[in-house]
Amino acid sequence: MATIDLGAENFESTVIENDIVFVDFWASWCGPCRMFAPVYEKASTEHQDIVFAKVDTEAEQALAAAASITSIPTLMAFKRGTLVFSQPGALPAAALEQVITAVRELDVDAALAEQEASA
Secondary structure: OOOEEOOOOOHHHHHHHOOEEEEEEEOOOOHHHHHHHHHHHHHHHHOOOOEEEEEEOOOOHHHHHHOOOOOOOEEEEEEOOEEEEEEEOOOOHHHHHHHHHHHHHOOHHHHHHHHHHHO
């Protein structure tokens, strides 16, 4: 599956309706974003069961602000509607694969229960 474009109109539904969603916040003028794009696109073709999406921070400024994006590229991962990873900076392919594996293996219910217990 190729990457899909997200905007304010489909961001929330995409995150909620899919098991795992990765979101790349980027801009066309951003050098590191352009370097990360082919790595991200390749991962999207190798992991067909995951939704790989992109948000153009120039076109979707309100969405980027709502997501507290202060540096691009920023990669976010959602599992079952819960934000489980957020990190600015372009990742090399091996690091992206590690994040994908960690998100796949994460037990969201256990993590949320642990978070509530410590609050």
